[in-house]
Amino acid sequence: MEVYVTGGGWVAPQGYGQWSDGRGVDLSPSDSDAMALPRARDLFDPPLSRYGRFDRYTKAGCAAIALALRDAGLPRHDEDRVIGLVSSSLYESTQTDFDYYRTTLEQDGALASPNLFSYTLPGIVLGECAAHFTLTGPTLCLGEKDGLGMTALRAALSLLRAGKADVMLAGRIEGASSGWGEAGFEKGSQPLQGAVFVVLERRPASGLSQLRLVCENEEVRLENGGRIASLLDLFGTES
Amino acid sequence: MTDARRDACIADAAAVTALGESLDATWTRLRAGESAVAPIRRFGVESLDCRTAACVADLDADPREGENLVCALMRRALDALDPLPAGTFVIWTGVKGDAEFVEAQSGEAPEDRTEYRAPWLPRHYRRWVCRRLGLDPEEGIEINAACASSAAGIALAADMVSSGERESVLVCAADIVSRFTHVGFCALKALSPTVCRPFDARRDGLCLGDGASAVLVATRDVAERRLGAPPVRIAGWGLANDANHITGPARDGRGLKAAIGSALDQAGCAPDEIEAYCAHGTGTVYNDAMELTAVEALFGDRRFPIFSVKGAIGHTLGAAGAIEAAISARALRDGVVPPTGGLDEPEERGRGRVSNASQDFAGHRILTTNSGFGGVNAALILERRL
Incomplete structure (x- = not known):
């Protein structure tokens, strides 16, 4: 099966960008929890009103998806489109789990935050983007496994092959704070921070920058035979 | 990713619910019109408007094994399965398996549960399932699609089998009635303060339940051999x-x-x-x-x-x-x-x-x-x- 990358977006403590920039991506851990993000009004038109109040995980995911869609020439549209979203994550929205649960400890749960509870599901970030950008394809969150974002990339390719979407976005989102490496989750390793997504199409419109991928069994390769071991391998690669 | 389409069939299934320790028991009591919904005793609900759920009565974790209640529930379903085909791929689809961990870290769990203070995230459950079944812990994925998670898991499992990518895929899930989820759904006003009545004119909300299931999706040949009947x-x-x-x-x-x-x-x-x-x-x-x-x-x-x-x-x-x-x-x-x-x-x-x-x-x-x-x-x- 052949699939084309037609866009991408990423955000990280070190900066943000799009696939068509031709630059590499750096999601490496940072001592600072601050994420470099574009201004909301540059990402969402009309505005995504809750964006400013999102947790780090949701904010990073929404920003990277917005950048990727714009890069692929797929801005918000009035009509529903069969575009799907698959993300992967190592820590998902666990930070929000703790934030929500703290709100349940007063008055025996009577003051629990319904809003925070909703965001304890790792897929809410995809639901936010599906609703804002009118994307009606499959939306799934996967556990990150081997190679940055490859689990999501393979699942997105399977859904394209099965004809369940016209376009799929695949990416990884991490919103864990920089202190988690010492908090007993994965001792000795600092979690990555940020989000990266690529847009995948089987039959892209002509005129856009495109990178052709060849997918056989579980292998994903570039047209020139180069093996893709991470979503980051798709960035900074000439189309 | 090949395109040789094959039939994907249910080759085995196990389930543990508050109505029954097995799929057979659950099915029999469902058909009899019984309900397992009862007052919650697992955690305090006195200050909440909604105080019922369908909890497995004798659910208890084995701290010697480092297990929590989700593991204990899942173990019962896994134990009902016959040995799996070699190379079976595992998909974990439980949604809130870290609830006990978060509760324990937040000081709400009983003191004797300190053994549970391991971060049970989806990948930890999937690896635990693989080890328990003698499968390669690196073979598998975890899927979260909220309350459609295990249905989505079965869908992807069917695709893996029908495309020729896998011969057999085990879709596993377990979620318990935790204080974390019960209080959250209560805050959302989604829980019934009376009786859960799906499709009733007076319905007023859901109630939560303990549940675990393992569904083996496989080729028709594998399923027919395993079941000895049309799958x-x-x-x-x-x-x-x-x-x-x-x-x-x-x-x-x-x-x-x-x-x-x-x-x-x-x-x-x-x-x-x-x-x-x-x-x-x-x-x-x-x-x-x-x-x-x-x-x-x-x-x-x-x-x-x-x-x-x-x-x-x-x-x-x-x-x-x-x-x-x-x-x-x-x-x-x-x-x-x-x-x-x-x-x-x-x-x-x-x-x-x-x-x-x-x-x-x-x-x-x-x-x-x-x-x-x-x-x-x-x-x-x-x-x-x-």
Whole structure:
């Protein structure tokens, strides 16, 4: 099966960008929890009103998806489109789990935050983007496994092959704070921070920058035979 | 990724619910119209408006094994399976498995639960399942699609088998009634303060339930050898998003209609070839109304049996889809759908469709769907031919 990358977006403590920039991506851990993000009004038109109040995980995911869609020439549209979203994550929205649960400890749960509870599901970030950008394809969150974002990339390719979407976005989102490496989750390793997504199409419109991928069994390769071991391998690669 | 399409079938299924320690026991008590919903004793609910759930009565973790309650529940389902084919790929689809960890870290769990203070994230459960079954812990993935997680897992498992990528895939899920989830759903005003009554005119919310399920999806050859009988085939599946709201379903049922439509297309069957429907049927006003809207849009005025198990076993979150797929396979085998627990007076559009008594049906295709937060919808069409 052949699939084309037609866009991408990423955000990280070190900066943000799009696939068509031709630059590499750096999601490496940072001592600072601050994420470099574009201004909301540059990402969402009309505005995504809750964006400013999102947790780090949701904010990073929404920003990277917005950048990727714009890069692929797929801005918000009035009509529903069969575009799907698959993300992967190592820590998902666990930070929000703790934030929500703290709100349940007063008055025996009577003051629990319904809003925070909703965001304890790792897929809410995809639901936010599906609703804002009118994307009606499959939306799934996967556990990150081997190679940055490859689990999501393979699942997105399977859904394209099965004809369940016209376009799929695949990416990884991490919103864990920089202190988690010492908090007993994965001792000795600092979690990555940020989000990266690529847009995948089987039959892209002509005129856009495109990178052709060849997918056989579980292998994903570039047209020139180069093996893709991470979503980051798709960035900074000439189309 | 090959394109050799093969039949993907249910080769085995196990389930543990508050109604029964096994799929057989759950099925028998469902058909008898019993309910496992009872006052919660697992954690304090005195200050909450909603105080019932369907909890497995004697559920207890084994701290010597480093297990928590989710593991204890899942272990019971796994123990019911015969040895699995070598190379079986595992998909974990539990949704809130870290609840006990978060509660313990927040100082709410009993002191003697310090052994549980390990971060049970989805990958930890999937590896634990693999090790317990003697499978490679590196072979598998974890999927979260909210309350449609295990239905989505079965869909992807079917695709892996039918595409030739895998010979057998085990879809596992377990979720428990935790303080974390119960208080959260209570805060959302989604829980029933009275009785969970799916599709009832007076329905006022859902109740949660403990549930674990393991569904083995495999090639027809593997399934026939394992069962010694014609297996149930996963004839079609669909996944779609409402693109509407993160917690409320689209009132026009657009996402559910799209998911069912995709499954019908793949199964190559017309809507009138679906003879029974295991609905998500949470018992909330908006979910059940949305499902009936989708039913009317796709199936017209036609009356055929529709049921929900959530009034009897509670909403088992990530495990719901797998449990309901296993129950739907039993319904196909026996030609009968169970009563909808809690149902008293069906809402107008449910009349002639849902019932508080068992309903016979003569067909060989059943639809089962799940919907969840984030706008997710999953549909499976199961088919049994003798």
